[in-house]
Amino acid sequence: MNALQGLIGLFFPDVCLACGSLLTRGESSVCLSCNFLMPKTAYETIPDNPVARIFWGRVPLHAASACYFFAKKGRIQPLIHSLKYRSNKGIGLYLGQQLGTSLIEAPLYQDVQLIVPVPLHPKKKHIRGYNQAEVIANGMAKVMKLPVVTDNLIRSVATETQTKKSRDERWQNVKNIFTVTNPSQFTNSHVLLVDDVITTGSTIEACVTTLLEATHLKVSVATVACATV
Numbered sequence: 001m002n003a004l005q006g007l008i009g010l011f012f013p014d015v016c017l018a019c020g021s022l023l024t025r026g027e028s029s030v031c032l033s034c035n036f037l038m039p040k041t042a043y044e045t046i047p048d049n050p051v052a053r054i055f056w057g058r059v060p061l062h063a064a065s066a067c068y069f070f071a072k073k074g075r076i077q078p079l080i081h082s083l084k085y086r087s088n089k090g091i092g093l094y095l096g097q098q099l100g101t102s103l104i105e106a107p108l109y110q111d112v113q114l115i116v117p118v119p120l121h122p123k124k125k126h127i128r129g130y131n132q133a134e135v136i137a138n139g140m141a142k143v144m145k146l147p148v149v150t151d152n153l154i155r156s157v158a159t160e161t162q163t164k165k166s167r168d169e170r171w172q173n174v175k176n177i178f179t180v181t182n183p184s185q186f187t188n189s190h191v192l193l194v195d196d197v198i199t200t201g202s203t204i205e206a207c208v209t210t211l212l213e214a215t216h217l218k219v220s221v222a223t224v225a226c227a228t229v
């Protein structure tokens, strides 16, 4: 920290995005205490965890997990909110690194070759300025030392907002909206599909269906958080 940054810090101190307490030297975005207390699932070590079960009978996946429990007023919610609605890409990279670190040692994810973020519709990406899943994927790539592919699985049709729809309506809404532009890039590979939060899994299911229809490959799923049931 130089003198000017120190001075700016006096008037505009950085606060922890999860708990609001002042950050000290060496801490960025999230304080050490929140970093320690974030509600980890450890699902990456359990093959038949609740996130994997979401997809049972729907699409065949090699593995599926989420790093944290997402609870209203919990520590994760303000971080995701900051990433999606406050243009805070730094927190997305941080969360991606946390997620990537949790997967590095997990046996189920050892042969992953490519990281593919769930695509946002170009219009939405234009409004937000970026795809939050892509930012998370970039954070993961740093620690997992794997390439991120953003131009092969693409989204073609805009969907209405998902929040007020039932699971069935959501599925009708998202199927057939993804396309694989270059199937051979994914052929015989292990693709890790990445998103911010998993709720019903409909969007991810549509992505996996499209991938499996396009070519022969192995698909796994990893999200930063899962909604607690």
Ligand SMILES: [Zn+2]
Pocket (backbone or CB within 6 Å): 016, 017, 018, 019, 020, 021, 030, 031, 032, 033, 034, 035
């Ligand atoms: Zn904190």
